[in-house]
Amino acid sequence: MPAVALLSALFVVGFNQFVEWQYGPAGIVGLLLLSIGIKAKSPTCSSIGAVVLALMVAGPAL
Numbered sequence: 001m002p003a004v005a006l007l008s009a010l011f012v013v014g015f016n017q018f019v020e021w022q023y024g025p026a027g028i029v030g031l032l033l034l035s036i037g038i039k040a041k042s043p044t045c046s047s048i049g050a051v052v053l054a055l056m057v058a059g060p061a062l
Helices: 001-041 044-060
Strands: none
Touching: 001 044
């Protein structure tokens, strides 16, 4: 069980670093809003986070 917790923690930290490196502070804000909205079961907060992340990903194409 501790190995699974360690691997999941490493994955989360690695994904967070990737988002920050790729998309900057706005990507971190979007990821934070999305995760808070999911944990708090708030559709508004999670939707705002998802929109911010979608805009960051689609930004170069627009």
